[in-house]
Amino acid sequence: MIFAHRGSSGTHPENTMLAFEKAKNAGADGLEIDVQLSNDGEIVIAHDEKLDRTTNGKGYIKDCSLQKIKTYNASHKFVEQYGKTEIPTLKELFDWLGGNDLLCNIELKNSVFRYPGMEEKVIRLIKSNMLEERVILSSFNHYSLVQCLQIAPELETAPLYRDGLFRPWVYAAQIGARAIHPNINVASDYVINSAIRAGIKVRPYTINSKASMEHLFQIGCSAIITDFPEKAIRIRQQNS
Template sequence: MTLIFAHRGSAGTHPENTMSAFKEAARVGADGIETDVQLSKDGEVVIIHDEKLDRTTNASGYVKNRTLMELKTLNASSNYKGKWGKEKIPTLEELLIWLNNNQLFCNIELKNTLFPYPGLEEKVIRLIRAYQMEERIILSSFNHYSLVHCHRLAPEMETAPLYRDGLYMPWIYAKAIGGSAIHPNIRVAPDVIIRASLSMGVPVRPYTINKEAEMKRLYKLGCSGIITDFPEAAVRIREGLKSK
């Protein structure tokens, strides 16, 4: 069965990377969530996608220049014009505590391509181990040096390179850097690549799958997982195919 990962939570319907978006993903029956982590000025692991605060909060400037206490005063649902009330930027620890009360998988993307965030890998892995979540976490990043570092620190955890340009035999590349899956942009994941990767035992979870036709194609292919902004629709479409 193709697993459904809710991109930044149910980002198509709720403020992305907030607890309300994650809870909605759980409510609608997603199999997992995808989220992003960075470090605050005082070295805390926080959940937010952009390096800048401008798009998703009522503040501006870089995440890395604010302490956790300062980040916690911001409204992370400001682009929803009050529809969901005030949402705080969660910490990874808050998310892991919540995940302990359900069975969702979690794909944590390390946002360390623009800023290297020294110590991010160690802190993320330490938290995952503290909450004994190793079996349910996938670590991904566009920074593949970071993924190699993660694999060396925690060989028991699954890592998956994110990429948006075509790779030749990406399943071989993934294994070469200690990865056990690939997370390609859907534009560089044609059927032939997905089938070949699956045949070599390397799961494929493309992003960002929001169109019904694309979901159906990937379900029928037996793709390992999809990362989508609309988990409720993805679950409905998957159920619809099952009943046929």
């Protein structure tokens, strides 16, 4: 499968509805998004804790109201091509997902700031939109993933990691996860194949080169997470 990393973020403003729409139109199987909480408790889709890199705003998302966040332009380096785009809420994305069949990997960005109540808020929204079968929860904060499964054991979770874990498929099973999302630099063929044999899906990030895409398709990796879903889909078709 091909998951669009923050949408089609290689060619469009990351984590915006424009990037999500582009990924869907390209034929991606799913989206990978990131969530933070505003100071009035709204779930917003943004990778960074700060507004500075991806918008014309400054400061932390956690210190801003949703109303204020919505005034900023999230087009960042693509502003000349696409004009103004907004930071979307998770609710807005879920409303849009109701009109298609994309999967959605939600990364809980709660390693820098704990965001009390984030897990409950996200899961409540998943359930109210009946998206339990289409959502994967991931995080570098593995305590948070365990908490998610305590709240909703039916959900799929996947620990993110960037350093070498010993037998990560065993670790994943121990914390109740059904997948692992490793940095590609620590996802050897041995790790990928061993995890899949053990029933643990593997979705490495961030796969942007043609050679890496081709190799992962050839060895039967479960999925890739890429900034360029259109490119990945073309290569997958050529290698099928």
